[in-house]
Amino acid sequence: MDIVYLRELKIPCTIGVWDWERRIKQIVVIDLDMAADVRAAARSDRLEDALDYKAVTKRLIEYVGESQFQLVETLAEHIAQIIRTEFTVPWVRVCINKKGAIRGASDVGVVIERGEKD
Numbered sequence: 001m002d003i004v005y006l007r008e009l010k011i012p013c014t015i016g017v018w019d020w021e022r023r024i025k026q027i028v029v030i031d032l033d034m035a036a037d038v039r040a041a042a043r044s045d046r047l048e049d050a051l052d053y054k055a056v057t058k059r060l061i062e063y064v065g066e067s068q069f070q071l072v073e074t075l076a077e078h079i080a081q082i083i084r085t086e087f088t089v090p091w092v093r094v095c096i097n098k099k100g101a102i103r104g105a106s107d108v109g110v111v112i113e114r115g116e117k118d
Contacts, residue, residue: 014068035091080114091115
């Protein structure tokens with residue numbers, strides 16, 4: 001299994017359970033690891049044969065920016081589903097981070113894995 005990854009994608013969104021969080025946009029930081037067989041793309045040197053990480057990024061910026069979830073867990077599940085279904089990715093690891101959400105901690109968030117790593 002090869003992995004296409006994306007690190008520190010920062011997207012403003014409405015996320016949180018507290019009233020004040022529902023009134024502002026907060027930045028979530030997303031890291032992705034996506035299973036992909038890159039051999040065909042490596043042979044052909046054509047984007048059509050690759051997992052298009054720019055298309056993934058564009059889709060997530062649109063989706064996350066318009067979302068209004070309370071929990072990062074819910075957002076992570078939806079991101080995993082989008083990547084697996086819309087981009088035909090058999091396995092994905094999604095890490096979502098709400099930097100600064102907890103005083104005294106640099107990061108807080110969730111990491112989920114969905115699918116099979118074949």
